[in-house]
């Protein structure tokens with residue numbers, strides 16, 4: 001069972017679901033008649049995006065991008081590459097970029113600049129988690145679920161070597177999990 005690997009829960013399933021509802025209401029108020037394009041950043045944003053769009057009560061479209069920036073499980077390589085691009089034309093669209101976490105800020109900085117270059121009408125960021133102590137470039141989200149301390153977190157989309165994304169809550173792993181991976 002997955003639970004046995006968890007050292008500490010930061011945010012429970014109930015806390016996450018309650019927060020997602022509030023974010024959905026805020027976005028609904030801000031995007032009336034704007035038909036936003038909600039862009040999920042694969043793969044981590046998938047559980048959050050799936051819950052968030054069902055809490056938004058305005059017309060919207062969805063699309064996905066896949067980018068890679070993490071050289072190893074823990075350390076951002078600093079170089080962002082597009083693995084899957086959008087299918088939708090961005091010019092003139094109001095974009096809502098959906099992320100599971102902002103850590104160094106590099107992934108989102110790259111994506112925001114790319115979407116502005118493609119002449120988006122506006123680009124806003126919604127992230128489930130913000131880890132301000134991880135930042136190496138200037139990047140602030142417009143809508144934030146929760147702050148997390150400078151620890152490696154898993155669950156609700158966030159992985160450790162592709163595992164634990166399906167946990168419905170957010171927490172940190174027991175040290176033994178990392179020791180066994182070596």
Ligand SMILES: O=P(O)(O)OC[C@H]1O[C@H](OP(=O)(O)OP(=O)(O)O)[C@H](O)[C@@H]1O
Pocket residue numbers: 041042043044045067068069070076099100101102103104105106107108158159
């Ligand atoms: O602010 P940053 O330091 O750039 O880190 C945040 C990014 O890192 C993770 O993605 P990852 O590249 O691990 O891909 P994944 O979503 O498939 O796990 C996460 O989902 C964000 O996209």
Ligand code: HPA
Pocket residue numbers: 101103151152153154158159160
């Ligand atoms: O804390 C984290 N956990 C999982 N993936 C991540 N990608 C950036 N930061 C993290």
